[in-house]
Amino acid sequence: MKPRNQCPGFFWSIVLTSAFLALTGFARDGGQFITRLKSGKPQTIVTYGTSLTAGGAWVGQLQTVLQSKYPGLATVINSGQGAMWSKWGVDHLHERVLQNKPDAVFIEFAINDGYLDYQTTVEQGRKNLENMIQRILQMNAGCEIILMTMNPPIGVHLERRPKVAEYYQMYRNVAHEMKLMLIDHYRNWGTILEADERLYARYVPDGIHPNAEGCEKVITPAIMEALGLATDADFRPSIRRIELDREKVCADKNLRIRIDWQANAATRQTYQLTLNLVGIGRPPDFSTNIVLQPPTTQWKAGTIVSGKDFVITIPGTLSPGWRRMLWSLTQASLPGQALPLDNADRHERNSQYCFGEIEILPANSQAPGETLVRLPTSDPAKPERPNEEWRMRHAERVADVKSHADRLDVLFIGDSITGGWRDIGKAVWEKQFVPLRAVNIGIAGSQTQHLLWQFENGAIDGINPKVAVLMIGVNHFLASPSHTTADIARGISAVVAKLREKLPQTQILLLGTFPKDRAATSTDRVKIKELNAMIARLDDGKKIRFNDLTLKFLATDGSLPPDISPDGVHLSPAGYAIWADALRPVIREITAQDSSRNVRTDLPVKSSQ
Numbered sequence: 001m002k003p004r005n006q007c008p009g010f011f012w013s014i015v016l017t018s019a020f021l022a023l024t025g026f027a028r029d030g031g032q033f034i035t036r037l038k039s040g041k042p043q044t045i046v047t048y049g050t051s052l053t054a055g056g057a058w059v060g061q062l063q064t065v066l067q068s069k070y071p072g073l074a075t076v077i078n079s080g081q082g083a084m085w086s087k088w089g090v091d092h093l094h095e096r097v098l099q100n101k102p103d104a105v106f107i108e109f110a111i112n113d114g115y116l117d118y119q120t121t122v123e124q125g126r127k128n129l130e131n132m133i134q135r136i137l138q139m140n141a142g143c144e145i146i147l148m149t150m151n152p153p154i155g156v157h158l159e160r161r162p163k164v165a166e167y168y169q170m171y172r173n174v175a176h177e178m179k180l181m182l183i184d185h186y187r188n189w190g191t192i193l194e195a196d197e198r199l200y201a202r203y204v205p206d207g208i209h210p211n212a213e214g215c216e217k218v219i220t221p222a223i224m225e226a227l228g229l230a231t232d233a234d235f236r237p238s239i240r241r242i243e244l245d246r247e248k249v250c251a252d253k254n255l256r257i258r259i260d261w262q263a264n265a266a267t268r269q270t271y272q273l274t275l276n277l278v279g280i281g282r283p284p285d286f287s288t289n290i291v292l293q294p295p296t297t298q299w300k301a302g303t304i305v306s307g308k309d310f311v312i313t314i315p316g317t318l319s320p321g322w323r324r325m326l327w328s329l330t331q332a333s334l335p336g337q338a339l340p341l342d343n344a345d346r347h348e349r350n351s352q353y354c355f356g357e358i359e360i361l362p363a364n365s366q367a368p369g370e371t372l373v374r375l376p377t378s379d380p381a382k383p384e385r386p387n388e389e390w391r392m393r394h395a396e397r398v399a400d401v402k403s404h405a406d407r408l409d410v411l412f413i414g415d416s417i418t419g420g421w422r423d424i425g426k427a428v429w430e431k432q433f434v435p436l437r438a439v440n441i442g443i444a445g446s447q448t449q450h451l452l453w454q455f456e457n458g459a460i461d462g463i464n465p466k467v468a469v470l471m472i473g474v475n476h477f478l479a480s481p482s483h484t485t486a487d488i489a490r491g492i493s494a495v496v497a498k499l500r501e502k503l504p505q506t507q508i509l510l511l512g513t514f515p516k517d518r519a520a521t522s523t524d525r526v527k528i529k530e531l532n533a534m535i536a537r538l539d540d541g542k543k544i545r546f547n548d549l550t551l552k553f554l555a556t557d558g559s560l561p562p563d564i565s566p567d568g569v570h571l572s573p574a575g576y577a578i579w580a581d582a583l584r585p586v587i588r589e590i591t592a593q594d595s596s597r598n599v600r601t602d603l604p605v606k607s608s609q
Helices: 032-038 057-069 086-091 122-139 164-178 185-195 197-203 212-226 388-403 416-422 426-432 448-456 474-479 485-502 523-538 573-592
Strands: 043-049 074-078 104-108 144-149 181-184 237-244 248-250 254-263 271-278 286-292 304-306 310-313 321-331 334-339 352-361 372-374 410-414 438-440 467-471 507-511 544-547
Touching: 032 043, 043 057, 057 074, 057 212, 086 122, 104 122, 122 144, 122 164, 144 164, 144 185, 164 181, 181 185, 181 212, 185 197, 185 212, 197 212, 237 321, 237 352, 271 352, 321 388, 388 438, 388 448, 410 416, 416 426, 416 438, 416 467, 426 573, 448 485, 467 485, 467 573, 474 485, 474 523, 485 507, 485 523, 507 573, 523 544, 544 573
Parallel strands: 043 074, 043 104, 104 144, 144 181, 248 352, 410 438, 410 467, 467 507, 507 544
Antiparallel strands: 237 254, 237 372, 254 304, 254 310, 271 286, 271 321, 321 334, 321 352
16 A cells, blocks of 8 residues: 555665664664763753744753753753754754754754755755754754754655655765764654554644654654663553454464554563453453564564464364454563553453454354455544444444334434443333334444444434434543544544435434533543534534533532432443433434424323433
């Protein structure tokens, strides 16, 4: 798969073997200024470059690390300037860099030297870079100069910098010839873009400027490794891709698996990956361990490596059925201490992480040999098949909808909070919503991608309700930490669009995601507030109405009381009563607008949750 907007001759240096890409252009054992810090000598570090430095979160992250390791000794000065290039760097070197008398200088101007409007050739960019280097060394011959290539721009930013790769190569050449440290972020970013465009877009949302998370996950770890500051304790692996040679496998047959990894820090340790196959409502009935040896001499930060295939044999005694694939990672020398898988979206108990499922078929069955690829980060705006237990609940909901198809006026859609009308909120449901001819298809664990799958697999076929009540979102915060509020809003927008497509006559009552956590200032509470502000824009004043009920559940100080939500997520019977009291008048108002289809409360009704 080629990156989007790839220009002719644009070359990604990608290694998908057992070796990682080189991180530095000239081999060094950490930074010289780090050695001086270790000896107790105060150091001034200047970062000099474009908006990638001026507004780059990596600068503050670097300062935080240095202050924690060498309190009071490291001063970091950000002298970057947005929209500038090496000519500006030469002209402002004295006041921006030299007068600070630095002991180390990070330099990056290549990305804007390649900007067409600045009309700077690669040769001129090199002259400017060498000018800055020479003047810094004249001021302080012991100053450490660190050159950095940055991320590849995409989209319109690449169109304006079609030869940016040549400018980055020039930085590599200068670093090699002058024996300077080079931190080659460009190659690390390139492997991410090649392997997972959606992850790259998450880290670089505008196509050119890495956000704080992108800096934390890619830029800063690479700097820490190059400076010799990364330790084994900092190591956090990410599973970028899992490929199975088949999704359905017969008992007593082999399953071939390949996993692509990305590390956030360097380590020379050996790790053990444990795979458990777990069916619904029972303990693991199959377990195996895989030893992961670091490629060459060590894992390196920011790059992606594809491990060798390993093969497991499914025992012939394993009963047929679906099994979740639960993975856990431990350091070989510390088998009892599981490590978090940094980008895992589904955190299971006992530090296990679920990355999909397989179906075990009876021995000697005909199993299709279709390759299955699992990406740990799902797309909230695309349908995703949920696990077997969820699909069982889905089959029940489809049957419920079909049995009420001719007397279904109100459809509730959502996750376990909506599903809770079936048990915790049942008494309120029977009183308030059964007379409105309501059906509930909410399923615990649902996220937007699961609702999209639900809609494509019979949940809303053959019906024409007056109102669809939709409330979704909290499970993204609970189970998919990789999803940003913008991702979730995009997913909710896709769900609304699919409802409009399949139920064109139905009014959609979109509810804001309910509050989570006790404290009003909790991180997720703030994010949910942001999310609700985003999805409120879907209200078109016609077929889509947005209603935020958040304040109905909160105390005057903004806290979420335990008598309303015992666990800070789900509702108590009192919580469902509040929800019903707030919702029922709105539903009656919407249904009353269609005089030809008014609700008949005098007709016999059949209860459904």
